Amino acid sequence: MxxxxxxxxxxxxxxxxxxxxxxxxxxxxxxxxxxxxxxxxxxxxxxxxxxxxxxxxxxxxxxxxxxxxxxxxxxxxxxxxxxxxxxxxxxxxxxxxxxxxxxxxxxxxxxxxxxxxxxxxxxxxxxxxxxxxxxxxxxxxxxxxxxxxxxxxxxxxxxxxxxEERLIPAGTALASCGIAFAMRYIRAASEGGVEIGFRPEEARKIVEYTVKGAAELLLANGGHPEEEIDKVTTAGGITIKGLNEMEHEGFTSAVIKGLKACL
Ligand SMILES: NC(=O)c1ccc[n+]([C@@H]2O[C@H](COP(=O)([O-])OP(=O)(O)OC[C@H]3O[C@@H](n4cnc5c(N)ncnc54)[C@H](OP(=O)(O)O)[C@@H]3O)[C@@H](O)[C@H]2O)c1
Missing domain, CATH: 3.40.50.720 (NAD(P)-binding Rossmann-like Domain)
Structure with a gap:
């Protein structure tokens, strides 16, 4: 061929x-x-x-x-x-x-x-x-x-x-535009990483491996993201405080709105 x-x-x-x-x-x-x-x-x-x-x-x-x-x-x-x-x-x-x-x-x-x-x-x-x-x-x-x-x-x-062909635009938003959205999360988290004490190249590497690890955990175990989140959120602990602060700022809603804007 x-x-x-x-x-x-x-x-x-x-x-x-x-x-x-x-x-x-x-x-x-x-x-x-x-x-x-x-x-x-x-x-x-x-x-x-x-x-x-x-x-x-x-x-x-x-x-x-x-x-x-x-x-x-x-x-x-x-x-x-x-x-x-x-x-x-x-x-x-x-x-x-x-x-x-x-x-x-x-x-x-x-x-x-x-x-x-x-x-x-x-x-x-x-x-x-x-x-x-x-x-x-x-x-x-x-x-x-x-x-x-x-x-x-x-x-x-x-x-x-x-x-079906009718789903191609939605697939494009989620996966082709989506790769840029994932990159923007990586950039944002890296900038936060510098503010809390890491050199820029260290912060980026840390975030890149963290995102890769998160995706690989889900792909390997077939689990739901919330199950994995539950495993790392202690009652009254720091992870849930960080997550809730992001949600107060509209994290989930911003991602969904961004995806819909691509269609
Ligand atoms: N980039 C993405 O993430 C992505 C994702 C999904 C789909 N796509 C699609 O992929 C397509 C290409 O996008 P791209 O980002 O790869 O653009 P690109 O880098 O500009 O590539 C297009 C190529 O077409 C060549 N070309 C132009 N006229 C030609 C002709 N008459 N005969 C043969 N080759 C010719 C150009 O050659 P020269 O370099 O020599 O000018 C260029 O290398 C687009 O239709 C886009 O919608 C892109």
Whole structure:
């Protein structure tokens, strides 16, 4: 199987890096495209085995799976550049572009027969480069085997959830925007850490490991966050005082409002 990544910038490059580290496809069977050689050089630096080119048509012709990772406003134009070479298909198209629907994708790839285009939307987050992405997938005109294949590809980069297309915007808010929200907590806690006595780099490391530990505890034990909180809150103790102070300042409400503002 060959995989083409059209637009190997931040997200496309992260996917290439994830795939090259994984087992589904050898790096020699990944071909990345970009507009400039500078971007392609960055891909070669990740793994010299990955093929690179500025020629989208050549990449699409060779590939069984075509991952489209250009900016949303360039997608229609980029697809029209290789459309004639996309058929006869059997090819699987996967767009990671925010806001581009499966209907748009199928129509741009085959205006005459959109219902024959096997297409996917996949919304990974930037943790794909360290194989820790939370990725949402939805599909049109795909059979179970094709859904399994695309799920397997993105499972190489972390955790994948197959959803109805209507849930993609909510998934984007929770996981793609969510990674920025988690970062902001890390920054806020680090700044607090400096105020209470640690050097900035120490405070950041402490918070990064604390957040990683919290997520790993929940993932490993399948528990609810409140159960884990109960384990560390002594009656009348300092943890509950800190938590309640944060809630008085609107912590939970601020997070929910922020998520809803992303939709
Ligand atoms: N970043 C995220 O967290 C995230 C999450 C989920 C989804 N996405 C989606 O991922 C897509 C890419 O976002 P990004 O942040 O990775 O943007 P980016 O870093 O700008 O990457 C886009 C790449 O497309 C290339 N490109 C532009 N025109 C091209 C053409 N005609 N043929 C081939 N390649 C072309 C650019 O090449 P040059 O570098 O040579 O100009 C660039 O490397 C977007 O649709 C976005 O919605 C991003």
């Amino acid at each position: 060959k995989i083409a990544i059209i637009g190997a910038g931040n997200m496309g490059g992260a996917i290439a890096a994830g795939l090259a580290k994984g087992k589904i496809v050898k790096s020699g069977n990944i071909i990345c495209t970009a507009r400039t050689q500078k971007t392609l050089d960055k891909i070669k630096a990740i793994d010299p085995g990955i093929a690179v080119t500025t020629d989208n048509i050549m990449a699409v012709k060779e590939a069984d799976v075509v991952i489209l990772a250009v900016k949303p406003w360039l997608m229609e134009n980029v697809i029209s550049g290789f459309r004639e070479h996309a058929a006869p298909s059997g090819k699987i198209f996967v767009s990671v572009a925010a806001g581009i629907t499966l209907d748009q994708l199928c129509t741009w790839i085959s205006p005459a027969c959109p219902s024959e285009v096997c297409s996917f939307r996949a919304i990974p987050n930037t943790a794909a480069s360290v194989l820790a992405s939370m990725t949402f997938i939805a599909s049109a005109n795909a059979d179970a085997e094709q859904i399994r294949l695309v799920t397997d590809i993105f499972d190489e980069m972390g955790c994948t959830m197959y959803v």
